[in-house]
Amino acid sequence: MSYAFLNKKFIPLEDAKVGIMTHALHYGTAVFEGIRGNWNGEKKQIYIFRLKEHYERLAEGSALLQMKLPYSVDELCKITVDMVKKSKFKEDIYIRPLSYKSTQAMGVRLHNLENDFLVFAIPWGRYIDKDACRCCISSWRRPADNVIPPSAKITGLYINNALTKSEAISRGYDEGIMLSQDGFVSEGSGENIFVVKNGKIFTPTTKDSILKGITRDTIMTLASNELGINVIEKKIGLVELYDSDECFLTGTAAHLTPVTEIENKKIGTGQPGEITGKLQKLYFDVIKGKNEKYIDWCTPVY
Numbered sequence: 001m002s003y004a005f006l007n008k009k010f011i012p013l014e015d016a017k018v019g020i021m022t023h024a025l026h027y028g029t030a031v032f033e034g035i036r037g038n039w040n041g042e043k044k045q046i047y048i049f050r051l052k053e054h055y056e057r058l059a060e061g062s063a064l065l066q067m068k069l070p071y072s073v074d075e076l077c078k079i080t081v082d083m084v085k086k087s088k089f090k091e092d093i094y095i096r097p098l099s100y101k102s103t104q105a106m107g108v109r110l111h112n113l114e115n116d117f118l119v120f121a122i123p124w125g126r127y128i129d130k131d132a133c134r135c136c137i138s139s140w141r142r143p144a145d146n147v148i149p150p151s152a153k154i155t156g157l158y159i160n161n162a163l164t165k166s167e168a169i170s171r172g173y174d175e176g177i178m179l180s181q182d183g184f185v186s187e188g189s190g191e192n193i194f195v196v197k198n199g200k201i202f203t204p205t206t207k208d209s210i211l212k213g214i215t216r217d218t219i220m221t222l223a224s225n226e227l228g229i230n231v232i233e234k235k236i237g238l239v240e241l242y243d244s245d246e247c248f249l250t251g252t253a254a255h256l257t258p259v260t261e262i263e264n265k266k267i268g269t270g271q272p273g274e275i276t277g278k279l280q281k282l283y284f285d286v287i288k289g290k291n292e293k294y295i296d297w298c299t300p301v302y
């Protein structure tokens with residue numbers, strides 16, 4: 001059974017409810033995280049990947065909305081592990097923490113409101129249910145830092161992402177790639193993006209309206225340590241994207257998903273590329289706790 005942690009208690013997920021006047025429900029005044037627990041069948045273990053980093057990002061995003069988390073990062077990690085343990089999962093799971101304005105009150109503002117924290121976990125397999133995906137260029141651009149900071153997972157901001165995803169699906173694609181306000185490649189609706197050209201790996205900079213992904217950081221670390229390739233952060237134009245030899249998306253939900261087509265144009269050979277494949281294999285071993293060198297990134301539940 002799935003459990004939730006709400007109002008400082010563990011309760012069955014189906015009983016976890018909030019009031020209809022909750023501020024966050026009306027004005028998007030909440031910050032969320034997406035964390036994965038990965039089942040390792042051999043070790044009969046769920047490893048939660050980079051748990052601490054996710055809660056550190058949640059704390060930073062919460063501060064932007066004038067919320068102080070009611071628990072320390074270490075306490076949040078413990079609550080999460082205890083909750084997953086209670087649910088007795090034996091499969092891949094997705095953990096959704098939310099730091100939100102909990103006051104039952106109307107009025108657009110950030111101040112003079114209470115905040116609270118909740119978290120739940122559910123079994124969840126692949127987010128993009130394809131071995132390789134086809135992307136469009138979204139007609140929706142990523143907001144600049146001075147509109148809503150894209151560096152925080154603010155729930156209200158995700159309307160921009162939802163518009164992108166639904167536009168992509170309605171046009172027959174799997175995912176949409178957004179551009180920044182100045183027309184450079186930014187990110188997917190729930191993923192960071194990388195391109196490979198002549199053996200070099202590039203990704204947009206943190207100034208290109210991206211979320212600083214934890215998977216992005218993982219891939220940059222693995223590329224450098226294991227393949228000897230230092231990922232170059234730079235502004236990427238549309239032509240460079242179409243012209244790349246390989247392209248892939250990264251995110252906690254989407255893992256590492258190769259992109260083989262953008263706007264009906266093949267990327268490279270139209271098949272997942274060699275460097276993409278190597279990084280994907282490394283990444284899946286690491287998140288499932290199968291690579292001892294990176295075991296510190298994995299928090300065991302059982």
Ligand SMILES: Cc1ncc(COP(=O)(O)O)c(C=O)c1O
Binds near residue numbers: 034161190214216252
């Ligand atoms: C807009 C956006 N970009 C990138 C990512 C990837 O971030 P991470 O790798 O930390 O999950 C996500 C998912 O969290 C996202 O929602």
